[in-house]
Amino acid sequence: MxxxxxxxxxxxxxxxxxxxxxxxxxxxxxxxxxxxxxxxxxxxxxxxxxxxxxxxxxxxxxxxxxxxxxxxxxxxxxxAWWPEDAMSQATITQWLSVASSEVRNGPNAARLIRKFGYPLDMGTAMRWTDKLLPVLNAHVETQDWFALRRPTIADCALFPYLALAPEGGISLTPYPALMRWLDRVRDLPGFIPVPGLYGDC
Ligand SMILES: N[C@@H](CCC(=O)N[C@@H](CS)C(=O)NCC(=O)O)C(=O)O
Missing domain, CATH: 3.40.30.10 (Glutaredoxin)
Incomplete structure (x- = not known):
């Protein structure tokens, strides 16, 4: 492929x-x-x-x-990453949708502006981000992975632009549960990084 x-x-x-x-x-x-x-x-x-x-x-x-x-x-x-039952698939899809909407409009847009000079509005990106990150942080305060009791493609879809948020000038320090989830993903066997992953804002 x-x-x-x-x-x-x-x-x-x-x-x-x-x-x-x-x-x-x-x-x-x-x-x-x-x-x-x-x-x-x-x-x-x-x-x-x-x-x-x-x-x-x-x-x-x-x-x-x-x-x-x-x-x-x-x-x-x-x-395991995309089980066959309807409830698991729907639960995972909820988070895939967050990746393509809230994460896209928030941390992803902020990074596009700050790192690549895209002509997007930083105020709008930060409003999306400020709405998103507390919700994500609260979610992983009570469970290790976003959709199920194990890693799924929901975690793969959410990880990149959250881990790269500091490149958009977004600090994750106020979101300790989210940072612990990022660490859990990094600890998965076979994990590979991406350029800029360990940047600070
Ligand atoms: N919904 C698409 C969005 C893909 C997307 O935005 N790709 C960017 C790179 S991250 C791109 O190719 N942009 C083209 C451009 O900026 O001209 C996905 O999730 O794959």
Whole structure:
């Protein structure tokens, strides 16, 4: 399977992290966003939105990091990361949705502004962040993992932009339970880092 990838992208890192944790073999195809490779007509055929990550598995092409996590986890013989029952899948999907909405609009947007100069509004990003982080912190005060009693793709989807929040000028110090959850993810066998992971704000 091919993963069209960018090293500093948290969305791509979600997939690389899951693959590392589950020993899933992926061949990385780097896409240089700074050089505009995501606007090449051939890449647009893979993803008309011009975004990474994109997974290609034979004739099957899939965009969106959350969808790719579901696909990769559902193919594994060990269904621990994406179990087959409706209640588990729905519970995990709640958190995949938080990753693509609240995390995207909050810590991810703040990092895009501060690290990459994207023309987004920092006040808006911080309002999303201030609403989000207390909720996440309270959730992992009472349980080790976001969706189930073990790590799932929900944890893989949430980890990158929360761990990289300091690059957006967001301190996680006021959220000790969330920091302990980040440490639990880092301690998983097979864990791999991403550039900027250990930055302080
Ligand atoms: N919903 C998509 C969002 C993907 C996305 O925003 N990718 C960024 C890199 S992290 C991108 O390719 N941006 C293209 C650009 O900025 O032109 C996902 O979760 O994969």
């Amino acid at each position: 091919l993963l069209y990838d960018l090293d500093v992208s948290g969305n791509c890192y979600k997939i690389r992290l899951f693959a590392a944790l589950t020993d899933t073999k992926l061949d990385l195809v780097p896409v240089d966003l700074a050089a505009g490779e995501n606007h090449d007509p051939d890449f647009r055929k893979l993803n008309p939105f011009g975004e990474v990550p994109v997974l290609v598995d034979g004739d099957f092409t899939l965009r969106d990091s959350q969808a790719i996590l579901v696909y990769l986890a559902a193919r594994l013989a060990d269904r």
